[in-house]
Amino acid sequence: MQINKQITFLGAGSMAEAIIGGLISQNIVSSRSITVANLQDQDRLAYINETYQVNTESNRLEAVQSADIIILAMKPKNLQDAISYIKEDVTENQLIVSVIAGIPTTLIEAELITNNPVIRTMPNTSAKVGESASAICLGKFATDAHLLTVETLFKAIGSVSLVEEEQMDAVTGVAGSGPAYFYYMVEAMEKAACNAGLSKEQAHDLVTQTIVGVGKRLQNTNKTPRALYQEVMSPGGTTEAGIQKLAEHHFQDAIQDAVGNAVNRSKELGQVLSKN
Numbered sequence: 001m002q003i004n005k006q007i008t009f010l011g012a013g014s015m016a017e018a019i020i021g022g023l024i025s026q027n028i029v030s031s032r033s034i035t036v037a038n039l040q041d042q043d044r045l046a047y048i049n050e051t052y053q054v055n056t057e058s059n060r061l062e063a064v065q066s067a068d069i070i071i072l073a074m075k076p077k078n079l080q081d082a083i084s085y086i087k088e089d090v091t092e093n094q095l096i097v098s099v100i101a102g103i104p105t106t107l108i109e110a111e112l113i114t115n116n117p118v119i120r121t122m123p124n125t126s127a128k129v130g131e132s133a134s135a136i137c138l139g140k141f142a143t144d145a146h147l148l149t150v151e152t153l154f155k156a157i158g159s160v161s162l163v164e165e166e167q168m169d170a171v172t173g174v175a176g177s178g179p180a181y182f183y184y185m186v187e188a189m190e191k192a193a194c195n196a197g198l199s200k201e202q203a204h205d206l207v208t209q210t211i212v213g214v215g216k217r218l219q220n221t222n223k224t225p226r227a228l229y230q231e232v233m234s235p236g237g238t239t240e241a242g243i244q245k246l247a248e249h250h251f252q253d254a255i256q257d258a259v260g261n262a263v264n265r266s267k268e269l270g271q272v273l274s275k276n
């Protein structure tokens with residue numbers, strides 16, 4: 001299903017690019033219906049324009065006026081300035097979609113002058129290849145029709161879960177930040193592979209296919225993660241030797257701490273702005 005709406009991205013960073021790349025490659029919107037504006041970085045706009053053939057606009061007010069959907073894709077600390085700059089030009093029928101970590105819909109609604117529908121989302125950068133694990137929740141003026149539009153957009157870039165707003169910080173720590181934890185581990189595995197005698201290219205190919213296989217397996221089985229890693233481990237074998245080291249380094253505690261810290265940071269980001 002194609003979405004026949006004008007979409008303006010305010011913010012042209014990694015997340016905006018991942019979503020734009022996903023939407024265009026899935027042909028869910030035409031590049032002509034996307035406009036991208038940022039704060040100041042003209043080189044970045046030129047790159048986005050050349051790479052995706054979308055419209056770019058150095059005048060943020062012009063970008064906003066032409067939009068049916070405004071996607072807020074700036075850092076949390078830039079949100080209030082961003083809204084205060086555009087709010088006189090925002091009209092009530094425009095759908096506001098936020099991808100910003102930690103920021104509640106109530107805060108966005110309060111910054112606006114008009115009673116706009118607001119939908120908070122949390123995608124991840126795998127949107128670029130159509131594999132984001134996104135979650136969405138609705139602000140108080142958003143209807144089922146707005147939900148359907150945003151679900152359609154985000155389904156083009158991966159899976160979509162409808163969650164309660166109080167679950168969004170958890171989603172952010174797990175799935176928004178999640179790709180980074182895996183890339184961090186992949187970096188370590190590639191280093192280990194090279195140290196063990198493989199070339200960089202061999203290491204990259206083997207580790208990448210291993211992680212793709214793990215993802216696909218998880219999607220296609222009812223077995224628990226424990227059953228799956230036990231399936232790999234022969235008594236006295238190589239995997240047991242590897243897992244023994246992970247356990248000695250308290251790997252699972254480290255992962256749980258990492259996710260917990262990210263969830264708490266998401267909560268803090270919302271609280272800091274709510275106090276301003």
Ligand SMILES: NC(=O)C1=CN([C@@H]2O[C@H](COP(=O)(O)OP(=O)(O)OC[C@H]3O[C@@H](n4cnc5c(N)ncnc54)[C@H](OP(=O)(O)O)[C@@H]3O)[C@@H](O)[C@H]2O)C=CC1
Binds near residue numbers: 010014040078
């Ligand atoms: N990166 C990720 O994996 C994910 C990020 N997010 C969320 O997405 C948002 C963006 O993150 P990310 O793309 O990584 O950040 P980047 O720093 O890569 O990009 C931020 C963008 O916001 C622009 N910007 C800043 N102020 C304004 C403004 N007042 N009006 C319009 N645009 C503005 C910047 O423009 P300029 O360069 O000109 O200053 C820049 O293009 C964050 O809120 C983050 O929480 C959510 C899920 C995953």
Ligand SMILES: O=C(O)[C@@H]1CCC=N1
Binds near residue numbers: 101172176177
């Ligand atoms: O690190 C961040 O704050 C953003 C939100 C989720 C992923 N990146």
